[in-house]
Amino acid sequence: MPLAASLERxxxxxxxxxxxxxxxxxxxxxxxxxxxxxxxxxxLGASLLALGMGTALGGWAWHEKRPRDVRGSSTEEFSxxxxxDTAPQKKQRQGKKALAARLVExxxxxxxxxxxxxxxxxxxxxxxxxxxxLWQLKARADIEFPPSVAYGKVYVAQQKGRFFVLxxxxxxxxxxxxxxxxxxxxxxxxxxxxxxxxxHELPCRKHETGAAGFVVALNARNGKxxxxxxxxxxxxxxxxxxxxxxxxxxxxxxxxxxxxxKRRPLLKWTFNADDQIVAAPALAGRLLVxxxxxxxxxxxxxxxxxxxxxxxxxxxxxxxxxxxATPTVAYGRVFIGNADGTVYAFGASSGxxxxxxxxxxxxxxxxxxxxxxxxxxTWDGNFVALDARTxxxxxxxxxxxxxxxxxxxxxxxxxxxTCGRCGAGGLRRVKIGPRGTWALNARNGxxxxxxxxxxxxxxxxxxxxxxxxxxxxxxxLIPELRWKAILRARLADCRQLRRAKARRRCLSKAxxxxxxxxxxxxxxxxxxxRRNR
Numbered sequence: 001m002p003l004a005a006s007l008e009r010x011x012x013x014x015x016x017x018x019x020x021x022x023x024x025x026x027x028x029x030x031x032x033x034x035x036x037x038x039x040x041x042x043x044l045g046a047s048l049l050a051l052g053m054g055t056a057l058g059g060w061a062w063h064e065k066r067p068r069d070v071r072g073s074s075t076e077e078f079s080x081x082x083x084x085d086t087a088p089q090k091k092q093r094q095g096k097k098a099l100a101a102r103l104v105e106x107x108x109x110x111x112x113x114x115x116x117x118x119x120x121x122x123x124x125x126x127x128x129x130x131x132x133x134l135w136q137l138k139a140r141a142d143i144e145f146p147p148s149v150a151y152g153k154v155y156v157a158q159q160k161g162r163f164f165v166l167x168x169x170x171x172x173x174x175x176x177x178x179x180x181x182x183x184x185x186x187x188x189x190x191x192x193x194x195x196x197x198x199x200h201e202l203p204c205r206k207h208e209t210g211a212a213g214f215v216v217a218l219n220a221r222n223g224k225x226x227x228x229x230x231x232x233x234x235x236x237x238x239x240x241x242x243x244x245x246x247x248x249x250x251x252x253x254x255x256x257x258x259x260x261x262k263r264r265p266l267l268k269w270t271f272n273a274d275d276q277i278v279a280a281p282a283l284a285g286r287l288l289v290x291x292x293x294x295x296x297x298x299x300x301x302x303x304x305x306x307x308x309x310x311x312x313x314x315x316x317x318x319x320x321x322x323x324x325a326t327p328t329v330a331y332g333r334v335f336i337g338n339a340d341g342t343v344y345a346f347g348a349s350s351g352x353x354x355x356x357x358x359x360x361x362x363x364x365x366x367x368x369x370x371x372x373x374x375x376x377x378t379w380d381g382n383f384v385a386l387d388a389r390t391x392x393x394x395x396x397x398x399x400x401x402x403x404x405x406x407x408x409x410x411x412x413x414x415x416x417x418t419c420g421r422c423g424a425g426g427l428r429r430v431k432i433g434p435r436g437t438w439a440l441n442a443r444n445g446x447x448x449x450x451x452x453x454x455x456x457x458x459x460x461x462x463x464x465x466x467x468x469x470x471x472x473x474x475x476x477l478i479p480e481l482r483w484k485a486i487l488r489a490r491l492a493d494c495r496q497l498r499r500a501k502a503r504r505r506c507l508s509k510a511x512x513x514x515x516x517x518x519x520x521x522x523x524x525x526x527x528x529x530r531r532n533r
Contacts, residue, residue: 018054072355079332107462111186111237119368129449131477135171197234248277269305295320309351337363355391377403381431401433405456417454
């Protein structure tokens with residue numbers, strides 16, 4: 001438990017207790033002062049002392065917990081370009097070329113889609129609800145971070161060490177691996193190699209001191225292990241920039257390894273931070289941005305490992321709360337939420353605080369960005385859109401439960417999942433309610449679509465399908481219009497069969513949808529209906 005949060009509860013509870021005791025003593029003094037003689041003065045003194053101390057502690061608690069919003073400037077360290085250090089994205093291929101491209105392209109290669117962790121899908125405008133279910137995977141444990149998609153396959157790491165690779169079209173399992181370590185990170189994929197981080201050994205314990213983990217490199221086609229490098233417990237999704245792999249474990253270090261394909265990588269440098277690193281690093285031009293559990297954000301030269309700037313969250317009760325969320329780099333700024341309920345914007349090149357806005361009790365979600373808007377969720381059920389320039393709220397949606405995972409913006413809609421009971425027992429308000437996945441109009445926050453399952457990060461895609469992570473399942477969905485076109489083509493092919501028995505089987509199979517293989521659903525159907533506004 002963070003020191004600031006525990007002090008907040010202790011001071012608040014002490015203030016309430018002292019004020020209540022002072023009121024009781026004052027009432028007792030008023031009722032009994034004529035009958036207790038000289039004892040009335042100690043009673044009065046105790047009452048005044050309790051009221052005074054309670055008021056002082058209450059005032060301190062209010063001062064430390066007050067919102068410290070900082071309004072930003074629309075010009076200071078702000079770029080109108082979303083990704084200032086990324087080459088223009090390739091246009092989506094169509095027709096037969098698209099089918100061939102899917103087998104060699106990395107459609108969603110890492111956590112947050114890109115190296116800047118923007119959680120913004122490219123221009124896949126046709127991927128909009130309502131959706132039709134194609135297949136589902138039963139992962140048999142929580143899926144804390146979303147899968148990655150590449151080469152026509154979906155790569156899924158569940159919490160208890162199992163790693164699944166599925167055919168993206170059919171849902172059939174291509175290969176699996178089982179490690180005796182826990183996992184809470186998305187895989188990173190490039191050049192036919194999968195890089196996956198693992199934490200301490202099973203069973204999974206929270207932030208066990210001195211726990212050892214590793215990052216492993218696997219053949220994306222068949223799962224063959226090439227190498228692994230050991231470190232502290234690795235909870236952050238690896239970042240691959242050119243030929244260097246970056247990741248941060250619980251041992252307070254950021255590691256940079258020179259990748260040499262199948263051969264074991266070479267350690268280039270390490271950076272010593274002030275606390276555990278649980279969030280994934282993000283790319284900001286020549287810098288890497290990392291955040292720690294001590295409320296620190298660092299800008300580090302990605303070639304030398306030297307610190308270029310250091311920023312912190314606000315101090316409360318003499319301490320700072322932690323950054324669990326991964327930083328998001330966009331518009332020349334770094335956007336990141338803290339467990340103190342505040343979203344911060346720092347200059348990506350300088351680390352200067354540009355704006356800060358308190359949006360709820362806790363912020364665990366990484367931010368998604370779209371059209372100069374920043375999207376985050378909170379544990380008290382707020383889903384908020386903030387102006388990326390000034391930090392001012394644009395709209396707010398009241399979700400039915402706490403939000404822990406990062407949102408995703410796709411085709412003008414922003415998707416997020418509610419976690420159910422995540423955060424139950426927290427020191428501040430946490431909203432308990434049903435799990436699910438929501439799609440809102442990114443412009444105004446109007447609800448558009450709802451799916452029955454979800455828990456952490458909501459959705460990834462590949463231009464043809466979307467993949468939703470439930471509590472322990474992965475669902476592949478396709479737009480209803482596209483499904484109807486596919487169904488018509490299948491039915492037409494079936495009707496051309498000459499044998500009546502074969503024709504009936506073909507028609508029945510076509511109407512059922514796509515089988516999901518060993519761990520999939522037996523039948524596919526419409527997943528949900530478009531919400532009426």
